[in-house]
Amino acid sequence: MQTYFHVFIKECRLNAGFSKIKSARLLNVSERSLSDYESGKTAVDDALAVKMAQIYNCPAIIYCWTQDNACGRLWLSKLDDKCLSQNILCNFSSIETMQNEFLPKLIRIGQDNKIDEQERNIFIKIKEHGLKPLMKSTIALLFSKNKKSRPAKASQL
Known part of the structure; x- marks a missing residue:
């Protein structure tokens, strides 16, 4: 299961100014599914991570998603939270x-x-x-x- 990614995608959604309702509609998922992704109950798949990065205008989602799997943890360093x-x-x-x-x-x-x-x-x-x-x-x-x-x-x- 993903370790911190769920917290990050919620923060990205909020930074983009989207409600759960609007995000769920744009991502073509139910509000319940979005809640499960943002709480860490359900893992985000490749396609959804890409869609979130595009909709929230946050390419860091892709990096963090990659970083949060076995290969990424081995090879990618954590990025500092800088502007x-x-x-x-x-x-x-x-x-x-x-x-x-x-x-x-x-x-x-x-x-x-x-x-x-x-x-x-x-x-x-x-x-x-x-x-x-x-x-x-x-x-x-x-x-x-x-x-x-x-x-x-x-x-x-």
Whole structure:
């Protein structure tokens, strides 16, 4: 069963400004089914995840859905909950670090088309401190959430 995805899709629906009734109609599911998806009682399938991402205008749904299955948990890192401008700055910083600190070393390692024993530790450092952060920041930028501020609930005032 999916671990946190159900909470995320409910938040995406609310951020999009849709009621359960409207969302259920647009997704072509019953309100009961939507409630079951949002409570985690029923797992969302591929097609519905894609449809939710399109209707809610939130491509992060696809990433989070993928992240919430066995393959995704193994290979994909959790994305930070940042807005678009923060993701742009993080990505720019990762690109700059990769370009200035690691790219010259990576080029030297790759010149002979193999990684020898002397280069192995350097390559591991480049992967961990250059390539992985760059990939994470790029994916975060690609899947930036479309967040809207919602008015505070009366209980929060």
